[in-house]
Amino acid sequence: MGILEKISEIEKEIARTQKNKATEYHLGLLKAKLAKYRAQLLEPTKSATGKGDGFDVMKSGDARVALIGFPSVGKSTFLSLMTSTASEAASYEFTTLTCIPGVIEYKGANIQLLDLPGIIEGAAQGKGRGRQVIAVARTSDVVIMMLDATKGEVQRSLLEKELESVGIRLNKNKPNIYFKPKKGGGISFNSTVPLTQCSEKLVQLILHEYKMFNAEVLFREDCSPDDFIDVIVGNRVYMPCLYVYNKIDQISMEEVDRLARQPHGVVISCGMKLNLDYLLEMLWEYLALTCIYTKSEGRDRTFQMQLSSERGLPWNMCVIGFTGPSLVNLNMLWFGGPAPNTALRE
Ligand SMILES: Nc1nc2c(ncn2[C@@H]2O[C@H](COP(=O)(O)OP(=O)(O)OP(=O)(O)O)[C@@H](O)[C@H]2O)c(=O)[nH]1
Numbered sequence: 531m532g533i534l535e536k537i538s539e540i541e542k543e544i545a546r547t548q549k550n551k552a553t554e555y556h557l558g559l560l561k562a563k564l565a566k567y568r569a570q571l572l573e574p575t576k577s578a579t580g581k582g583d584g585f586d587v588m589k590s591g592d593a594r595v596a597l598i599g600f601p602s603v604g605k606s607t608f609l610s611l612m613t614s615t616a617s618e619a620a621s622y623e624f625t626t627l628t629c630i631p632g633v634i635e636y637k638g639a640n641i642q643l644l645d646l647p648g649i650i651e652g653a654a655q656g657k658g659r660g661r662q663v664i665a666v667a668r669t670s671d672v673v674i675m676m677l678d679a680t681k682g683e684v685q686r687s688l689l690e691k692e693l694e695s696v697g698i699r700l701n702k703n704k705p706n707i708y709f710k711p712k713k714g715g716g717i718s719f720n721s722t723v724p725l726t727q728c729s730e731k732l733v734q735l736i737l738h739e740y741k742m743f744n745a746e747v748l749f750r751e752d753c754s755p756d757d758f759i760d761v762i763v764g765n766r767v768y769m770p771c772l773y774v775y776n777k778i779d780q781i782s783m784e785e786v787d788r789l790a791r792q793p794h795g796v797v798i799s800c801g802m803k804l805n806l807d808y809l810l811e812m813l814w815e816y817l818a819l820t821c822i823y824t825k826s827e828g829r830d831r832t833f834q835m836q837l838s839s840e841r842g843l844p845w846n847m848c849v850i851g852f853t854g855p856s857l858v859n860l861n862m863l864w865f866g867g868p869a870p871n872t873a874l875r876e
């Protein structure tokens with residue numbers, strides 16, 4: 531059996547297994563296996579990482595934003611509107627075939643915006659240029675998931691699944707679990723909070739699946755088995771994502787209102803140049819959140835300083851757990867006591 535078949539078998543088994551106390555170990559084990567096979571799938575192949583395929587665009591500026599979406603949702607139209615780069619837009623699917631960088635200048639910062647080919651279901655497993663596109667998404671600081679407002683919610687959940695399956699975690703903080711593999715001494719397990727989704731036995735089972743028999747594990751929040759697997763697999767990327775619904779000129783006001791209220795949602799029309807300023811403001815706030823995930827060195831620090839001086843705060847103000855889309859929330863939280871769940875530790 532190939533890896534793809536194995537993955538599909540396990541996914542089916544997870545889907546048909548009822549979730550309850552009696553099955554929690556079985557499910558935990560299945561999820562650990564799934565994560566293992568998916569990791570194998572992601573091991574670089576020549577075609578996915580080969581230079582010269584148009585995807586190896588140099589990072590430049592203060593931050594990088596990737597445009598991810600199905601074909602013909604308006605990604606290239608957006609790039610051409612927001613930057614001085616022209617990217618061909620047309621009514622047929624897969625107009626864009628490589629990665630096309632542009633620069634947004636905003637509040638003294640240069641934000642690199644990347645237009646990418648459309649992706650479809652199965653992208654992570656190599657359909658179309660999905661793997662290259664997703665590899666670029668992994669290198670960005672914020673993802674703009676562009677959606678066609680006329681097309682319903684299914685595109686969004688399909689894309690979320692694709693990104694999820696390659697270890698990209700959207701609008702989610704890194705699980706607050708201390709994990710350290712050891713040379714001996716068995717598995718020591720502790721938690722500072724009551725756990726409702728994981729237990730010592732489940733943690734041991736998952737670790738054994740990864741052939742780890744000695745480790746120190748400390749849960750500092752009530753994490754799920756999936757969170758724990760993310761921590762031991764270790765190559766996950768946590769990034770903010772804006773869900774941008776384009777083409778609102780084509781839908782009713784009621785529908786616009788509904789989409790605008792989605793968490794992390796912004797509604798726009800590239801065709802009629804509607805709400806683009808607001809999107810830029812939101813993008814700026816979401817970029818501020820990336821300070822949480824990045825190290826305080828070099829260019830990241832410059833960017834943090836820019837962001838925080840604007841708000842009259844010390845540059846390392848940005849070292850805060852992710853609480854929501856509003857920076858105001860973050861600042862209040864920070865002044866309220868020690869920053870929870872700081873990710874600048876490493
Ligand atoms: N009605 C309407 N049409 C739009 C809007 N934005 C873009 N379009 C149209 O949608 C079509 C696709 O736009 P593109 O920018 O090529 O889309 P894309 O996402 O880059 O497509 P691929 O590169 O093929 O993945 C074009 O015909 C655009 O003119 C909008 O806000 N409203």
Ligand SMILES: [K+]
Nearest residue numbers: 602620622625
């Ligand atoms: K197109």
Ligand SMILES: [Mg+2]
Nearest residue numbers: 605606625626
């Ligand atoms: Mg395009």
